[in-house]
Amino acid sequence: MHCKDLESVLEAEGLTPLPSEAQQHLAGCQHCQDLLADFSAIAVAAKTIPAEMQPPDRIWVSVRAQLEAEGVIHEPVDVVEIAAAPQTWWSNFSALFRPRNLATVGVALALAIGAFLQTRKSSNPPIRSAANIPVGANVAAGTAPEANIVPQGTASKLALPSPSEAGVTLQQAEQDLPNIQLAGNSTVDSSLRQNLRTVNEFIAECELHLKLNPQDELAREYLFSAYQQKAELLAAMMDSGRSEN
Amino acid sequence: MYVNLKHHTLLGALSAAFLCAAIPALATTPEHQERHFTVKGHPLVVLQNIVNGRIEVKSSKNPEIIVASTAANDRVAIDIEQVGDRIDINATSLAASSDPHEVEANFQLTVPEQTELQLRTQTGLIYVEQVNGDIKLQSVAGDIHLKEVSGYIIVKTTSGNLVCTQCGGKLDFNSISGGAQILQPTLNGISLMTMTGNILYDGDFIRNGSYTMNSGRGLIEVRFSGNDSFDLTTKNSTGTVDNQAAQFLKPDSHASRHEIRSYRRLQGTVGQGLAKVELSSYSGTIRILKRD
Numbered sequence: 063m064h065c066k067d068l069e070s071v072l073e074a075e076g077l078t079p080l081p082s083e084a085q086q087h088l089a090g091c092q093h094c095q096d097l098l099a100d101f102s103a104i105a106v107a108a109k110t111i112p113a114e115m116q117p118p119d120r121i122w123v124s125v126r127a128q129l130e131a132e133g134v135i136h137e138p139v140d141v142v143e144i145a146a147a148p149q150t151w152w153s154n155f156s157a158l159f160r161p162r163n164l165a166t167v168g169v170a171l172a173l174a175i176g177a178f179l180q181t182r183k184s185s186n187p188p189i190r191s192a193a194n195i196p197v198g199a200n201v202a203a204g205t206a207p208e209a210n211i212v213p214q215g216t217a218s219k220l221a222l223p224s225p226s227e228a229g230v231t232l233q234q235a236e237q238d239l240p241n242i243q244l245a246g247n248s249t250v251d252s253s254l255r256q257n258l259r260t261v262n263e264f265i266a267e268c269e270l271h272l273k274l275n276p277q278d279e280l281a282r283e284y285l286f287s288a289y290q291q292k293a294e295l296l297a298a299m300m301d302s303g304r305s306e307n
Numbered sequence: 308m309y310v311n312l313k314h315h316t317l318l319g320a321l322s323a324a325f326l327c328a329a330i331p332a333l334a335t336t337p338e339h340q341e342r343h344f345t346v347k348g349h350p351l352v353v354l355q356n357i358v359n360g361r362i363e364v365k366s367s368k369n370p371e372i373i374v375a376s377t378a379a380n381d382r383v384a385i386d387i388e389q390v391g392d393r394i395d396i397n398a399t400s401l402a403a404s405s406d407p408h409e410v411e412a413n414f415q416l417t418v419p420e421q422t423e424l425q426l427r428t429q430t431g432l433i434y435v436e437q438v439n440g441d442i443k444l445q446s447v448a449g450d451i452h453l454k455e456v457s458g459y460i461i462v463k464t465t466s467g468n469l470v471c472t473q474c475g476g477k478l479d480f481n482s483i484s485g486g487a488q489i490l491q492p493t494l495n496g497i498s499l500m501t502m503t504g505n506i507l508y509d510g511d512f513i514r515n516g517s518y519t520m521n522s523g524r525g526l527i528e529v530r531f532s533g534n535d536s537f538d539l540t541t542k543n544s545t546g547t548v549d550n551q552a553a554q555f556l557k558p559d560s561h562a563s564r565h566e567i568r569s570y571r572r573l574q575g576t577v578g579q580g581l582a583k584v585e586l587s588s589y590s591g592t593i594r595i596l597k598r599d
Contacts, residue, residue, distance in 0.1 A: 249359070249429075249430045249448055250359070250429045250430055250447050250448060253430075253447055253448040253465055253466050254447065254465060256466070256484075257465050257466055257483045257484055260483060260484055260502065260503055261483060261502065264502055264503070264523055264524070267590070268589065271544065271545065275544075278544050278570050279570065280542050280543070280544050280570040280587060280589065281544045281570070281589060284521075284523050284544070284589040287500065287502075287521075287523075288502060288523070291483050291502060295465065295483065298447070298465070
């Protein structure tokens with residue numbers, strides 16, 4: 063069995079006890095051990111995410127665009143059902159994130175979504191409801207999601223992860239990067255690394271500002287936007303590294 | 308004798324070195340290819356350029372798509388497939404080196420005016436001109452230039468800059484360090500987000516349009532005309548607002564007056580306030596001025 067075969071087994075059967083052939087390969091392959099460790103960490107992190115969240119439209123648009131770009135989905139997906147199904151939405155959602163980088167992005171995005179919503183607790187403007195996105199809304203076809211409004215305070219009733227959780231998850235993902243061989247000195251990889259530094263600096267700046275001004279909702283919005291950017295950037299870097307393997 | 312031998316050895320070594328240098332150069336000489344595909348209706352072109360390279364798209368009145376590519380055949384594999392009105396183009400590296408991104412493939416596409424595009428590259432420029440249709444463009448470090456393009460336009464870069472000239476429809480731009488210049492637009496909806504890049508909007512705001520521009524650290528500059536009609540809101544945490552058009556801004560009658568917030572906000576209305584303009588920056592500068 064080779065690494066690709068093991069990935070296929072993981073895709074098909076998940077983290078359930080692996081066949082003996084797969085376990086034999088796993089015992090001697092550091093790469094696959096790391097992969098399995100990543101999936102396990104993601105599964106653990108996923109359990110900490112509340113079952114019901116109503117992220118803003120733009121997050122769904124971003125996730126959907128990412129999935130379409132990766133070719134994971136081709137047909138319109140019933141976002142309402144995914145978002146509304148209690149306890150199982152995350153498992154359905156994460157099932158879409160087969161590749162490792164997407165899984166990481168998924169977790170980070172979900173945490174960022176939760177953290178973003180938390181900032182809305184005290185804000186007066188109503189927030190958009192992803193649950194009300196028209197079924198099958200086709201981003202690529204130019205159908206911009208409607209600005210569906212939910213009453214303020216809905217988000218505040220939810221138990222959500224703290225901003226630091228999103229940051230910690232992303233830091234863990236970043237710590238994996240040294241193990242990934244990027245493409246060396248290419249323009250692409252130097253750009254990715256430079257922008258990762260930029261994002262990290264910006265995150266640090268926002269976090270420091272928020273410690274001193276915890277009520278600054280705008281800074282918090284920028285912080286979560288930076289988390290999302292970082293998650294996508296890490297995914298791109300992992301993708302770049304994987305193209306070498 | 309010894310001198311001659313040494314001389315011949317030196318000549319041989321130089322010849323060998325020359326040949327060694329020349330052979331790879333010959334092997335990587337880019338080759339030009341062109342393929343034609345007949346299409347009906349509104350086609351979709353999906354181009355994934357996993358290596359470096361420039362992508363140029365122009366339109367024609369003909370119901371066909373022409374894909375012209377320039378790449379070194381032994382270093383880049385270019386797969387082109389037609390499925391109905393969809394053309395899939397993939398450029399991937401064949402290079403065994405540890406740096407496949409250094410490999411280059413350049414594309415020139417000629418498409419019908421009504422075409423949907425999904426283009427992705429790493430570092431090269433993406434240039435699209437006179438295409439009407441939904442467009443999704445992704446680049447890491449390459450710039451993106453759009454001219455007379457309309458539709459629902461989604462642009463995502465890591466550090467590439469966007470220049471959008473005379474664009475119509477809706478625009479969604481997202482970048483970390485890339486900037487965006489929106490010039491003479493007829494866009495009725497834009498959402499621009501960059502962490503450190505600059506944003507320039509120079510043009511009219513269409514009635515009932517919605518315009519959101521956010522930059523974490525960069526400069527946001529908006530130049531509007533005297534005929535414009537929009538409600539303006541600016542927000543910043545630690546940045547500044549350079550309002551050079553204060554005399555044209557009336558107090559905003561639509562704004563909520565009892566909001567509790569800890570960031571700074573400026574609100575005003577130009578004309579009847581028919582469009583909605585929201586500018587925000589964490590620590591950058593927001594500059595508002597009226598064109599002459």
